[in-house]
Amino acid sequence: AQSVTQLGSHVSVSEGALVLLRCNYSSSVPPYLFWYVQYPNQGLQLLLKYTSAATLVKGINGFEAEFKKSETSFHLTKPSAHMSDAAEYFCAVSRNTPLVFGKGTRLSVIA
Amino acid sequence: NAGVTQTPKFRILKIGQSMTLQCAQDMNHNYMYWYRQDPGMGLKLIYYSVGAGITDKGEVPNGYNVSRSTTEDFPLRLELAAPSQTSVYFCAIRGGGDSPLHFGNGTRLTVT
Numbered sequence: 001a002q003s004v005t006q007l008g009s010h011v012s013v014s015e016g017a018l019v020l021l022r023c024n025y026s027s028s029v030p031p032y033l034f035w036y037v038q039y040p041n042q043g044l045q046l047l048l049k050y051t052s053a054a055t056l057v058k059g060i061n062g063f064e065a066e067f068k069k070s071e072t073s074f075h076l077t078k079p080s081a082h083m084s085d086a087a088e089y090f091c092a093v094s095r096n097t098p099l100v101f102g103k104g105t106r107l108s109v110i111a
Numbered sequence: 112n113a114g115v116t117q118t119p120k121f122r123i124l125k126i127g128q129s130m131t132l133q134c135a136q137d138m139n140h141n142y143m144y145w146y147r148q149d150p151g152m153g154l155k156l157i158y159y160s161v162g163a164g165i166t167d168k169g170e171v172p173n174g175y176n177v178s179r180s181t182t183e184d185f186p187l188r189l190e191l192a193a194p195s196q197t198s199v200y201f202c203a204i205r206g207g208g209d210s211p212l213h214f215g216n217g218t219r220l221t222v223t
Contacts, residue, residue: 043216090154092212100156
């Protein structure tokens with residue numbers, strides 16, 4: 001079975017500060033990993049994905065994530081937060097199965 | 112190219128009523144999914160389909176039914192609505208292999 005744990009249901013950062021959203025996964029097979037973003041009253045949009053190529057994955061809007069097998073982690077980072085980054089972020093895992101999502105982390109950006 | 116279209120956007124049901132949430136896609140993907148989203152709980156898989164005529168249960172299928180008679184459509188049926196089914200429902204599609212999910216904009220359902 002596959003599962004995802006997102007550490008911290010709410011993260012608050014100042015505008016211009018580093019964004020770090022944590023995701024740890026459990027999978028009995030090499031996983032595919034995804035980060036999605038959800039803005040209010042909208043569906044989920046793909047930020048980036050890892051599918052066993054480069055371990056450092058770059059996504060849209062300046063976000064990136066690094067796959068660390070030894071730590072079973074796939075943390076999402078952005079060097080400098082913008083007000084427009086305020087949203088809910090979901091990590092998900094899959095490998096030949098439907099995606100399993102974490103519970104989400106709400107990111108607030110303070111001016 | 113709309114991708115995934117969900118209707119209606121909002122609905123209020125009384126306990127015991129029934130309704131169908133519609134999901135249509137124009138990307139010719141085989142894989143279609145229904146998730147529900149509740150605050151602080153992430154997304155839970157209700158049902159999914161790997162192609163026309165094939166459906167399977169997800170993590171939380173009780174109280175729901177689906178059908179997949181065509182590649183394009185994947186309706187979700189609630190037969191006897193209960194307050195526990197108050198949620199936001201998302202339909203999603205996926206191509207094969209490592210392709211990501213592509214989501215609709217959701218249906219917000221309230222059962223009172």
